[in-house]
Structures are given as structure tokens and as C-alpha cells.
Amino acid sequence: QVQLVESGGGLVQAGGSLRLSCAASGRTFSGYAMGWFRQAPGKEREFVAAISWSGGSTTYADSVKGRFTISRENAKNTVNLQMNTLKPEDTAVYYCAASWIATPSSQRYNYGYWGQGTQVTVSS
Numbered sequence: 001q002v003q004l005v006e007s008g009g010g011l012v013q014a015g016g017s018l019r020l021s022c023a024a025s026g027r028t029f030s031g032y033a034m035g036w037f038r039q040a041p042g043k044e045r046e047f048v049a050a051i052s053w054s055g056g057s058t059t060y061a062d063s064v065k066g067r068f069t070i071s072r073e074n075a076k077n078t079v080n081l082q083m084n085t086l087k088p089e090d091t092a093v094y095y096c097a098a099s100w101i102a103t104p105s106s107q108r109y110n111y112g113y114w115g116q117g118t119q120v121t122v123s124s
Contacts, residue, residue, distance in 0.1 A: 001026050001027060002024060002025070002026045002027050002098055002113045003024070003025045003026045003113075004022055004023070004024050004096045004097070004098060004113055004114065004115035005022065005023050005025075005096075005115055005116070006020060006021070006022050006094060006095065006096045006115045006116070006117060006118040007020070007021050007022075007023070007118060008020040008021050008118060009094060009118030009119045009120045010119075010120070010121070011121045011122075011123065012086055012120075012121070012122055012123070013122070013123050013124075014086060014087055014088055014122055014123065014124050015085060015086065016086050016122075017082070017083060017084045017085075017086065018083045018086065018120060019080060019081070019082050019083070020036070020080065020081040020083065020094055020096075020118060020120075021078055021079070021080050021081075022034070022036075022078065022079040022080070022081075022096030022115060023076075023077065023078055024077040024078070024079075024098065025077065030053070030074070031053045031102055032053060032098060032099050032100065032101060032102055033050055033051060033052050033053065033099040033101060033102055033103060033104045033105060033110075034050065034051055034070075034072060034079040034096070034097065034098055034099065035047070035048070035049065035050035035051070035070075035096075035097045035099060035104065035105070035106075035111060036048040036049045036050070036070060036079075036081050036094060036095065036096060036097070037094070037095045037097060037108070037111075038090075038092035038093065038094045038095065038120075039092055039093050039095070039117075040091060040092040040093075043092075045095065045108065046061065047061050047106040047107075047108070048060070048061055048064055048068065048081070048094070049061065049064065049068055049069075049070040049081060050070065050099070050104030050105055050106065051070045051071065051072050051079065051104050052102060052103060052104050053074070053102055055071065055072050055074075057103070057104055058070055058104060059104045059105075059106060061106070063089075064083075064090075067083065067084050067085045067086075068081060068082065068083050068084070069081070069082040069084075070082075079096060081094070083120070086120075086122045087122060088122045088123065088124050089122075090120060090122050091120060091121050091122050092120060093117040093118065093119050093120075094117060094118050094119075094120050095114055095115055095116075095117045096114070096115040097111035097113060097114050097115070098111060098112060098113040098114075099111050099112070100112050
């Protein structure tokens with residue numbers, strides 16, 4: 001079984017930055033993509049960003065392009081999400097996910113493992 005644990009969430013003012021990390025343990029899923037999703041109260045979980053195994057291919061939701069950067073450190077089994085120029089609309093619980101496939105995907109059905117989430121709150 002693969003376990004994913006997010007950290008780095010918190011309260012930040014609009015325009016500020018946060019860096020989320022996801023630590024993976026258990027069975028290895030070497031060669032597969034990783035992603036970040038988020039869910040605000042009363043809304044469905046939505047895609048944020050994803051990255052390939054090599055780190056050379058990424059994809060982002062339109063709402064975060066130019067502000068968020070996803071990266072991974074495979075030797076440490078860690079995926080990061082650097083969030084800059086945060087907006088109140090970014091407020092949500094952020095989830096790390098491990099994919100079944102190697103290509104970064106925005107589709108939830110391509111992810112088989114999920115973390116418990118970390119809260120990000122952006123105040124105005």
C-alpha cells in the first residue's frame with residue numbers, strides 16, 4: 001500500500017506564497033506521474049497540477065498557470081507545489097495523488113492513491 005502525506009498548508013494573505021510537500025511511502029510507484037488536486041467547501045475536487053516521473057513534463061489548471069509550480073524529488077519520494085501570488089479563490093483543501101500512468105493527467109480516474117489533504121486559506 002502507498003501512503004501519501006501532505007504538509008505545508010496554512011493561512012496566508014493574498015499575494016503571499018506557500019510551499020506544499022507530499023511525502024510518499026510504502027510500495028514504490030516509480031515511473032508514474034504525480035498530481036495535486038484541491039477541494040473547496042461545497043465544490044467538487046478539481047485538478048491543480050501534475051508532473052511526469054522525469055519531471056520534464058507538467059500540466060496545470062488554467063486558474064493557476066503562471067502562479068504555481070509543481071516539482072518532484074524522486075530520490076526522496078517527494079512532490080512539491082510552490083504557490084505564489086495566492087488569491088482568496090485558492091482557499092481549499094489540497095490533496096496529493098499518485099497516478100496509474102506515467103503521463104501527467106488532469107483526470108481523477110488516472111489517480112489511484114490520495115493523501116488526507118492539507119488546508120490552505122488565503123485571506124484578503
